[in-house]
Amino acid sequence: MTPSASILISGVSGWLSGARAAENANGPADAIARQNMLQLIHLRWIAVAGQVVTILAVHFSLGFKLPLVEMMLVLAALVALNLFSLLRLKRAEPLGPYDLFTALALDALALTIQLYFSGGATNPFTTLYLLHVILGAVLLEAWATWAIVALISFCFVGLIAFNRPIVASGLSDQAFFELFIMGMLIGVVLDALLLVTFVGRINANLRGHDARLAELRQRAAEETHIIRMGLLASGAAHELGTPLATLDVILGDWRRMPLFNANPELAQELEDMRGEVRRCKSIVTGVLQSAGEARSGEVRASTLRGFMDEVIGEWRTTRNDPNLIYETDLLDATPIVAESTLKQGVHNVLDNALEAAATTVRFRASVRGGWVLIEVEDDGPGFAASALEDFGKPYNSTKGRVGGGLGLFLVVNVLRKLGGSAQASNPPEGGARVVMQLPLSALEITRNG
Template sequence: MTRSIAFRADGDAGSRNQRLLVQLRWIAIGGQLTAILAVNFGLGITLPLTPMLATLGVLLGLNLFALFRRGRSTTNLQMFGVLLVDVGALTVQLYLSGGATNPFVTLYLLQVVIGAVLLSAWSSWALVAMTSVAFAALAVVHRPLPLPAALASALSPGFMAANWFNFTLTSILLVAFVTRMARNVRDRDAHLAAIRQRAAEEDHIVRMGLLASGAAHELGTPLASLSVALGDWRQEPAIAGSRRLAAEVDEMRDEIARCKKILGGVLFAAGEVTGEAPVRTSLHRFLEGVVEDWRGKGPVPLRFESHLGPDRPIVADRALAQALTNLFDNAAEAGAGSITLAAVMDGPILVLAVRDDGRGFREDMLGTVGQPYRSSKEAGGLGLFLATNVLRTLGGTLEAQNRAGGGAEVVLALPIASLALEETE
């Protein structure tokens, strides 16, 4: 674990791949130098040592330059350029030592595989084309090796053509399958990252639910005491005989009742039994109730546009009602002068759109809507985060966008089956 953390800290994937290429190039330099010296001095085959060693010097300089840039980000184009230098160096070495008749010509496949793993699709196929052309050219243009009679052999043009075709076909198949497998691995990693992100968000929700339910339990007792005390005050002659004082006490009792209702909703959303049976209602009545509740305390006008068609029975979902209330609150706090809730049925999917004429979302927020502590409000605003997770538990989705005429639109889509009332005989 410690090694992987340190590995990530050194830079991005491009720089790590660059370091792997440097290590592979060191091996290639050492292998080529050993082969050149062994063939020239061990087998007695005269090679053009000066240009071949100069080519190795180019690879050595490329490696030193790569070490100098260590830790910097490497783009696909830069990686492609580096592999082209490697292919060019190998081509020069093969040209000076027999061309396509040299058995080391298959080292082109190593460059093709590396390109298929590290490069984007167009770069990988470009590398296949260049190595195939280089192979064909080396079959025609090269410096013949002055082999001893015991080692000399003649390869027919037909054999060389078949060898080239074999190389090209192998390169195409390698790139086709390796790139597909690499894409599958990337998709899997992205899926695992999304699962980990969702698990982290759900853990965050669980923690908030525990805090909220704990606070709801703690606040229940003092609110009940205040309700009893206000009931006693209401019976006092001094208060009962004063219309103003009696009205103020009644208003306080109403507000305490409202607080208790909110706390009951918090406990219900947290999954705790409150002793209340599920509320049977209809879809239209449920949405109208959410709108009316917010209108009673909301600072801006809220309009309800229903295109639901025939009404249908459902079980009132307090979590969904709270999610809609949070979206109304967010719109009001974003400077909206008016808010609209539009409801429509799209087959089995219930679509709810909350539109406003406020400031809208920042462009950098639109890609992260629904993540915790991502809001246009300074306080962090968990409204969209909570709404996203409510929709997720109901099997739905939430999307947000800015409207062309100004303001924002948040669209909630969920299967109506998640709210449907199951009839029993």
């Protein structure tokens, strides 16, 4: 089989099964409705296949004379209904409140027509009506469920009054009764199997919907928390700007005083103080840039290798050159936007490694398959089990500090905003490892023309 033929068959198979028919959902509620419609479509395929086998077996093997042409036309109509339903799912228009009701009602009418041609109310497969009632109770609103009950009741009463009796040649009354009991048994077992299967799937869809909503609520709460932290940080940065500028001016005046010029030790301490003030001003500027409040230079271009070198260089300078092993196979040729929040996130991870009583911290940066991979390892005691379980949640810290545990929380959210993720683990050889990954396209500068 050629690859193109294989792709065509796979596409037709996926289309007929409805595996990709729910991709155009408009929100979580519409996604659930589409998944439930898919369950009805799958159930209808099973019904068509089962009826074909049953009708042919009863007609040719058991001696019952059935109107094959009429009954096969009903099955053809069910197939056409399924194909129409799949086309409906492929449209972007959301499913309305009447779509599932209409689908169940048409299935009930099709079953009624088949029963009409095969004995009416005396057909043992009338138990399949219960399947429609229970599915209606699970899938539909109250009014629609009662409408299905009314429809099925009307259809059953109609089958009592009108039907085409089936003729069995060569069967005694006892043999006919035994076949009737066997048909009832098959109908009840079939009801039970289908209900367990499809109601279970529908409940799984609902549980998945609830889990998704819970995840979205959690993410919204985390983002609200981050916004509040950002506002507090931005406000603090504004408030700190004036006293830091005042300190810088005062220290500059002191540097020209004879007392400090005459004492080299005091002069050196004064320069150290000025250096720390400049560092604080740089941090404040970085906070304002991250909040989008810098007056100039909000977007700064760099290269991926240059950005990583800058991240490590700044961290080494401000942490008294710790024992950090820096490994990378990055090239300078990839132009990117120097994302200050990503830099701060990497600094947070490195700070955590340094504070974990580690003697050596290893940093690796690489690009694999369009993803930027950043690995930070240390030879400390590793993460506690509770820290691994709640990795990335706010205030998940074992350091005992008030407000601790926000560093990794911010890292996870920064990466998530960039389309990436972070995972933590304890390697078998000891220590701790944090792997950060994000798509290169989130940073890369695309050149037009």
